[in-house]
Amino acid sequence: MxxxxxxxxxIAVGAAVLGFIAVSAMFLIWWERKVSAHIQTRYGPMRVGWHGVLQSVADVIKLLLKENIVPEDVDKPIWWLAPFFAVVPSVMVFVCIPFGNLFGIDLIARDLNIGILYIMALTSISVLGIFMAGWGSNNKYSLLGGMRSAAQIVSYEVPMIISMVTAVMFAGTLSMQKIVEAQRGMWFIFQPNMAVAFLIFVISATAEINRTPFDIPEAESELVAGFHTEYSGMKFAMFFLGEYTNLFIVSALAATLFLGGWQGPFLPPVLWFLIKTYGIITVLMWVRWTFPRVRVDQLMGFAWKVLTPIAFANLAVAGWILLK
Amino acid sequence: MNGLIQLLNNLLNNYGLQQGFIAQASFYVIAALAVVFALGVVSSRNIFHCAIYLALTLFCIAGVYLFLNAEFLAVVQVLIYVGAIVTLFLFAIMLTANIGDRTIRHTNKQALAGGVIAVIISALFIFIIIGDPWRKNLAQPQPSLTLQEIGKSLMSDYALPFEVISLILLAALVGAIVIGRVKKE
Incomplete structure (x- = not known):
């Protein structure tokens, strides 16, 4: 009843998830600044709080208090809606991310039996927000950024989904919770062909969330800031929130699909999940601050001529192993 | 979604409202929104707005599928139509120069032929919908199908249509490559 x-x-679960998303994004921004600083032998933020932990809080307050500037020639409805299209799908993905369990309660809002497909569908529509921002801004840099982003996301979606399907085939289910349970004996990544799928997933996920070395949609040296050049204040903050939420989501997916999700010895499941997720995030940040940006033509050629054929061959090998 | 509807039903029952009221009310809201957005697609004068309206219409149709307990279909609808097809539309719009200008006409001289085709297609749809019994319980929840059942019927009972569709897609793909290929002089 x-x-x-x-x-x-x-309501409480919804509030908890929203709170987690906000705090996680603020932590990730601080963490990114710290990681990048230490890679470049700097300190990074040090003034606000212990080693600058409250820097992101101060930044959020600054962004909230900023004047709302609407450039004159923007396509207003599209321009206003774009930040929401960029954030809302990412928030909806949290419905079926398995955080493990605490005191016998499963920490998953709803374990849909089509969970992973639901996540694929929602991540595929967040590109609409980038498009709307690029077009609505009525600015050539924004438009170019939006177009580059669209081409990139559509291309890298193919190998990403194929590598996810490989994991689904081994688990025999689309439910996130059951995919984790299928890895009870051995994490998927320890099988050679799943290790290939994991690499493909991480590379194409990096491209999906527009991070270096695949950050041509917002290449600062060419495009000012790409699709969000004309945004400021809280709307700019929304794009940032969406970006760091997506970073968390792809890392959580990699942890769930290939690294055994919340399973692990000794520590409580929630802790294992967070360790794995933030570990992958840290590796992605390390990559970002180490490698240079690739060129547009190299990028598209790499997706279609290298990653996609390998992903399909890997899928065929997975089918052969399962039928053997 | 079903949980939330059941919950609201129980809340309303305490105030003497009919069972199933919320499910029906939200179905009609989503269906009406789908029609409103569809009108936006055909009446908007800015082609980029048309594409966004189309995305919203397809979302609402995914919502209607959810009411029919066809979760798989709803999610695939969003993945394919919103995530891939509307994205490609937007990409094509952005690649076309000056398409957003106010000076460009968004109607053409073939309105009569287009109207005739639209009438024929809608007559066909109405004929099919009236002739089929499932329309009677469209607003009621249907029994849910598991993924295994869908997969089995696609690979056994409906194997031929399934393969024919994949052939059509292949032909479209080859055609697109032939048209888009750089011609060597």
Whole structure:
């Protein structure tokens, strides 16, 4: 029987997820600045709080208080809606991310039996926000950034989804919780052909979330800031929130699909999940501050001529192993 | 979604409202929104707005699928139509020079032929919908199909249509490459 209490629990879970997303994004921005600083033998933020931990909080307050500037020639409805299209799908993905369990309660909002497909669908529509920002800004840099981003995301989606399908084939289910349970004996990454899938997934996911070495949509040296050149204040902050939420999501997916999700010895499951996810995030940051940006033609050629054929061959090998 | 609907139903039951009221009400809201956005697609004067309206229409149709307990279909609808097809539309719009200008006409001289074709197609749809019994319980929840059942029927009962569709897609792909190929003089 559903009662008022269930209703209150639903609201509380929703608030907890939103709170987690905000805090995680602020932590990741601080962490990125620290990682990049130490890679470049600097200190990074040091003034606000212990080693600058409250720097992101100060930045958010600054962005909230900023004047709302609307450039004169923007396509207003599109320009206003774009930040929401960039953030809302990412937030909706959290419905079926398995955080493990705490005191016997499974920390997953709803374990849909089509979970991974649901996540694929939602991540594929967040590109609409980038498009709308690029077009609505009525600015050549924004338009070029939006177009580059679209071409890149559409191309890298193919190898990314194929590598996810490889994991689904080994697990035999689309439910996120059951994919984790299928890795009870051995994490998928320890099988050679899943290790290939993991590499393909991480490379194409880096491209999907527009991070260096695949950050041509917002290449500062060519495009000012790409699709969000004309945004400031809280709308700019929304794009940033979306970007860091996506970073968390792809890392959580990599951890869930290939690294055994919340499973692990000794420590509680939630802790294992967070260790794996933030570990992958740290590796992605390390990559970002180490490698130079690739050229547009190299980028598209790499997706279609290298990654996609390898992903399909890998899928065929996975099918052969399963049928053997 | 079903959980939320059930919850609201129970809340309303305490105030003497009919069972199933919320499910029906939200179905009609989503269906009406789909029609409103569809009108936006054909009546908007800015082609980029048309494409965004199309994305929203397809979202609402995915919502209608959810009411029919066809979760797989709903998610695939969003993945293919919103995530891939509308994205390609937007990409094509952005690549076309000056297409957003106010001076460009968004209607053409073939309105009569287009109207006739639209009438024929809608007559066909109405004929099919009226002739089929499933329309009677469109607003009621249907039994849910598992993925295994969908996969099995695609590979056994509906194997031929499935393969024919893949052939058509292959032909379209080859055609696109032939048209888009750089011609060597």
């Amino acid at each position: 559903v009662s008022i209490l269930t209703f209150i629990i639903m």
